[in-house]
Amino acid sequence: MTSIKQQIEALSASLHQHNINYYVDDAPTIPDAEYDRLLHELKALEQQHPEHVYPDSPTQRVGGMPLDKFEQVTHLKPMLSLDNAFNSEDIQSFDKRNSDKVGRIEYCCEPKLDGLAVSILYRNGILERAATRGDGNVGEDITENVKTIRSIPLRLRGEFPDLVEIRGEAFMPKAAFDAVNEAAKTKGDKVFVNPRNAAAGSLRQLDSRITASRRLDFYAYALGVVEPESWALAEDHYAQLQQLKSWGLPVSREVKVCPTLPDVDAYYADILTRRDSLDYEIDGVVIKTNSIAQQQQLGFVAKAPRWAIAYKFPAQEEMTLLESVDFQVGRTGSLTPVARLKPVFVGGVTVSNATLHNADEINRLGVKVGDTVIIRRAGDVIPQVVAVVKEKRIESAEDIVFPTQCPICDSDIERVEGEAVARCTGGLFCGAQRKEAIKHFASRKAMDIDGMGDKVVEQLIDKELVQTPADLFGLSASAITMLDRMGMKSATNLVKALEDAKQTTLAKFLYSLGIREVGEATAANLAAHFKNLDAIKVANVKTLIEVEDVGVIVATHIEHFFAQSHNLEVIDALLAAGIHWPQIEEVAEDAQPLKGQTWVLTGTLTQMGRSDAKAKLQLLGAKVAGSVSKKTDCVVAGDAAGSKLVKAQELGIKILDEDGLLAVLNG
Numbered sequence: 001m002t003s004i005k006q007q008i009e010a011l012s013a014s015l016h017q018h019n020i021n022y023y024v025d026d027a028p029t030i031p032d033a034e035y036d037r038l039l040h041e042l043k044a045l046e047q048q049h050p051e052h053v054y055p056d057s058p059t060q061r062v063g064g065m066p067l068d069k070f071e072q073v074t075h076l077k078p079m080l081s082l083d084n085a086f087n088s089e090d091i092q093s094f095d096k097r098n099s100d101k102v103g104r105i106e107y108c109c110e111p112k113l114d115g116l117a118v119s120i121l122y123r124n125g126i127l128e129r130a131a132t133r134g135d136g137n138v139g140e141d142i143t144e145n146v147k148t149i150r151s152i153p154l155r156l157r158g159e160f161p162d163l164v165e166i167r168g169e170a171f172m173p174k175a176a177f178d179a180v181n182e183a184a185k186t187k188g189d190k191v192f193v194n195p196r197n198a199a200a201g202s203l204r205q206l207d208s209r210i211t212a213s214r215r216l217d218f219y220a221y222a223l224g225v226v227e228p229e230s231w232a233l234a235e236d237h238y239a240q241l242q243q244l245k246s247w248g249l250p251v252s253r254e255v256k257v258c259p260t261l262p263d264v265d266a267y268y269a270d271i272l273t274r275r276d277s278l279d280y281e282i283d284g285v286v287i288k289t290n291s292i293a294q295q296q297q298l299g300f301v302a303k304a305p306r307w308a309i310a311y312k313f314p315a316q317e318e319m320t321l322l323e324s325v326d327f328q329v330g331r332t333g334s335l336t337p338v339a340r341l342k343p344v345f346v347g348g349v350t351v352s353n354a355t356l357h358n359a360d361e362i363n364r365l366g367v368k369v370g371d372t373v374i375i376r377r378a379g380d381v382i383p384q385v386v387a388v389v390k391e392k393r394i395e396s397a398e399d400i401v402f403p404t405q406c407p408i409c410d411s412d413i414e415r416v417e418g419e420a421v422a423r424c425t426g427g428l429f430c431g432a433q434r435k436e437a438i439k440h441f442a443s444r445k446a447m448d449i450d451g452m453g454d455k456v457v458e459q460l461i462d463k464e465l466v467q468t469p470a471d472l473f474g475l476s477a478s479a480i481t482m483l484d485r486m487g488m489k490s491a492t493n494l495v496k497a498l499e500d501a502k503q504t505t506l507a508k509f510l511y512s513l514g515i516r517e518v519g520e521a522t523a524a525n526l527a528a529h530f531k532n533l534d535a536i537k538v539a540n541v542k543t544l545i546e547v548e549d550v551g552v553i554v555a556t557h558i559e560h561f562f563a564q565s566h567n568l569e570v571i572d573a574l575l576a577a578g579i580h581w582p583q584i585e586e587v588a589e590d591a592q593p594l595k596g597q598t599w600v601l602t603g604t605l606t607q608m609g610r611s612d613a614k615a616k617l618q619l620l621g622a623k624v625a626g627s628v629s630k631k632t633d634c635v636v637a638g639d640a641a642g643s644k645l646v647k648a649q650e651l652g653i654k655i656l657d658e659d660g661l662l663a664v665l666n667g
């Protein structure tokens with residue numbers, strides 16, 4: 001059995017290490033809730049065994065420590081932490097303990113901003129020095145960085161003391177946090193776990209240009225040292241904050257005087273409901289004794305004032321076990337790994353699933369099945385796995401393996417090089433992709449089935465009248481009348497529209513299959529190049545990239561699509577249903593009058609889409625380029641054509657308007 005002393009030492013050592021991770025490296029490895037539990041455990045042990053309370057215990061000292069890469073600043077008055085309360089009873093006993101000593105207390109309530117404490121010294125109204133809290137006695141000189149925060153005045157306004165120290169919270173607004181992490185992910189840099197760590201990491205930069213780019217903000221919440229001491233400060237905390245405001249310092253609009261405890265509870269409840277809509281993170285409210293005289297009577301304990309308390313909100317980060325990973329197929333075939341978690345209460349709800357996004361994200365996190373992970377749920381945002389608690393990794397933890405077959409339709413899964421997302425290639429057949437596939441198939445630029453809108457498609461699938469596009473052509477008018485607001489007349493019209501749609505072109509048919517990245521223009525190029533469907537079915541990447549505008553990625557998608565037997569079955573069924581198109585004639589050289597020419601399209605065409613025009617020009621043999629150069633043979637200038645038209649004029653290149661183009665196309 002370990003002795004109490006050993007237990008206390010082990011807990012202290014662990015908390016000390018977590019303090020370093022959090023305050024020095026800005027990279028905690030466990031969620032705050034877990035840290036708080038460990039600290040609570042230590043406090044309880046120390047209470048039972050006061051002989052083992054050491055002066056350097058994490059319960060006795062502010063957790064931070066100044067880094068020696070910064071100049072050190074000794075605070076004129078220590079910067080302390082706050083005691084925590086987690087429920088209304090905690091607040092009641094806080095109030096009772098204090099009012100027993102000093103009589104009835106009025107409170108001032110403020111949001112507990114989730115950033116880091118900063119002290120700013122103004123001498124004769126000029127910002128002289130700014131420092132972090134550090135270990136409470138010695139902080140770091142971050143003057144240059146603090147000066148980059150736009151809301152902090154470099155010079156005070158109005159009437160102010162000769163020397164005044166302002167204390168407040170520097171924080172990173174939610175939007176700035178998202179932007180910083182988005183950019184870091186793109187660059188493959190380290191991602192911050194939460195806005196607090198991001199703010200601390202940004203403010204403790206040796207290069208203040210980096211700090212400036214991070215869009216930090218600041219709210220003042222207290223006065224430190226003031227000289228001369230006789231200077232007329234207001235007598236309560238709320239009024240002092242108004243003084244700070246009159247000097248030009250930003251003060252939160254949410255600060256409120258709460259005369260009674262029920263007012264305090266109401267304040268807490270109100271701001272908790274608005275937590276998600278605030279521009280910045282808060283992790284609770286700070287309840288302060290409003291009267292400065294009462295504050296002085298109450299004084300301090302080891303590392304916190306007796307006259308204030310932090311009333312914490314439910315944690316937004318928790319840790320739990322990742323039990324398994326499932327793969328969901330989205331409506332466009334994308335495969336999303338979903339973490340199945342041991343249920344955990346976080347952000348006010350019980351969470352048992354979290355998205356892992358894609359393979360890149362899994363690699364970035366280095367997460368395995370069987371790991372203990374940190375889950376973050378802030379507001380309505382879907383729960384995220386933000387980190388692995390590496391120290392809790394078990395030996396039997398297993399790598400997450402992506403399936404090679406679609407869990408819904410068993411088609412091959414492809415992950416094209418350079419793309420983060422893996423996808424099911426069974427687009428025409430896959431149950432997960434059915435609705436999107438058929439909506440696309442029926443759309444105007446594809447098979448152009450009149451009256452087959454999105455709503456109709458959705459109902460046909462929901463009522464299980466249709467599973468693949470081929471089933472559309474077997475629909476009877478009486479079956480169609482089962483849909484909402486579909487009388488016999490409209491149903492008959494729809495059957496007729498289906499019949500009419502069977503007559504199409506190879507290009508439209510290819511486009512309607514919904515092959516990834518095969519748009520109208522590519523479909524037209526494929527049709528013109530291969531001239532019949534059978535040739536396209538057996539084409540491979542090597543032969544496909546010979547087609548105008550088809551690169552390796554598109555070619556890979558096409559090859560994979562036609563390699564799926566289920567897709568081929570649906571195509572056969574479509575042809576059996578009577579879909580047909582005119583044979584594409586071998587185009588003789590002289591039928592390609594624009595062979596060897598380079599054309600450029602610019603401006604808006606009113607009678608056809610740009611991609612249509614491009615495909616038609618290509619059929620006539622022209623190459624269609626994106627920019628004008630000396631090698632350009634002709635520029636088609638639609639409405640509002642701009643710089644390309646000007647350049648063509650400068651180079652003396654032939655210019656056609658839309659009518660001119662139509663004349664060429666219609667031969």
Ligand SMILES: NC(=O)c1ccc[n+]([C@@H]2O[C@H](COP(=O)([O-])OP(=O)(O)OC[C@H]3O[C@@H](n4cnc5c(N)ncnc54)[C@H](O)[C@@H]3O)[C@@H](O)[C@H]2O)c1
Pocket residue numbers: 018019021022023028029030031032033035036062063080081082110111112113114115116117118133168169221286310
């Ligand atoms: N995950 C980890 O490994 C780890 C390690 C260490 C600490 N922590 C977390 O850090 C927190 C403890 O940190 P702490 O000691 O810095 O204290 P704290 O953040 O709980 O409370 C004190 C701080 O609140 C801030 N504050 C915000 N708004 C304020 C306001 N209106 N008035 C006054 N102060 C305001 C100040 O910066 C002050 O220093 C806990 O939540 C703990 O879980 C986590």
Ligand SMILES: [Zn+2]
Pocket residue numbers: 329406407408409410411424425426430431432
């Ligand atoms: Zn599938």
